[in-house]
Amino acid sequence: MKTSVSTLRIVIVAPENLSPGPDMDAELLEEADRSRSLRIGLLEGGYNIVAVLPSDIYLPERIAQIQPDLIIVDAESQARDTLEHVVMATRDARRPIVLFTNEEDPTHMREAIAAGVTGYVVQGLAAERVKPVLDVAMARFQVEEGLRRELADxxxxxxxxxxxxxxxxxxxxxxxxxxxxxxxxxxxxxxxxxxxxxxxxxxxxxxxxxxx
The missing domain is CATH 1.10.10.10 (Winged helix-like DNA-binding domain superfamily/Winged helix DNA-binding domain)
Known part of the structure; x- marks a missing residue:
C-alpha cells in the first residue's frame, strides 16, 4: 500500500460530543484537546479525511463502503468497545489502525496491539507529531503485511x-x-x-x- 499523503483516505472513528465546553470535566477537556490537536495535525499534514464516524453497530458496513486507506481511532478512556468495533470492521480487509487515547494502562495497550492496532499514542499529542506518527504506522503496517504474505506463501x-x-x-x-x-x-x-x-x-x- 504505497499511498501519498495527498491521496491517503482517512476515516476517523470518534465519540460524539467532544467539543470543549464550560461544564466539561478535566478528563473530557483533555480528550477534547487531544481530538482538536489530532484534526489540526491531519489538516496541516494535507491528509484527506473522508469521514468521521461514530463507533456503533453500523461501523463495519460504513468502513466497507468507504474503503479507507487508514483508520484513526480517537478514543475516550477505557474505549474497548470502540476498538472492538473497529477491529471487527477490518477483519476481512486489513487496514492500518492508529489509536489516539488517554488510556495509559499497559494491559489495554497490549490488548490493542494484539487486536491489530498499528500505532498506539497516549496523551501529549501535538499537532506536528501527527504526520510522523502516521508515517511510522503505515510503514509498520506494510512490513507486517509483507511478513504475513510471506508466511501465508x-x-x-x-x-x-x-x-x-x-x-x-x-x-x-x-x-x-x-x-x-x-x-x-x-x-x-x-x-x-x-x-x-x-x-x-x-x-x-x-x-x-x-x-x-
Missing part, C-alpha cells in the same frame, strides 16, 4: 509439497515406479495439461479416494 508451499508427495506415493504404489519416475510423470502430465503440479496431484488424490 510458505504455508501454501508446504501444503502443496505434502500433496505432491502423497500423489507420488500413489503412483509409486500402483505403477511400481521409483520416486524420481513418479515425480517425472507428475511433472510431465501437469505440463501437458497446463496445470500446476499441486493441482494435478490433488486431482489424482481425489480420484484415488473416489475409486477406493
Amino acid at each position: 510458505a504455508r501454501s508451499q508446504l501444503g502443496e509439497r505434502k500433496i505432491i508427495e502423497r500423489a507420488k506415493g500413489l503412483l509409486m504404489t500402483r505403477h511400481g515406479l521409483n520416486e524420481d519416475a513418479a515425480y517425472a510423470r507428475l511433472r510431465k502430465t501437469a505440463m501437458d495439461k497446463g496445470l500446476k503440479m499441486a493441482d494435478l496431484a490433488q486431482r489424482l488424490i481425489d480420484a484415488s479416494e473416489l475409486l477406493g
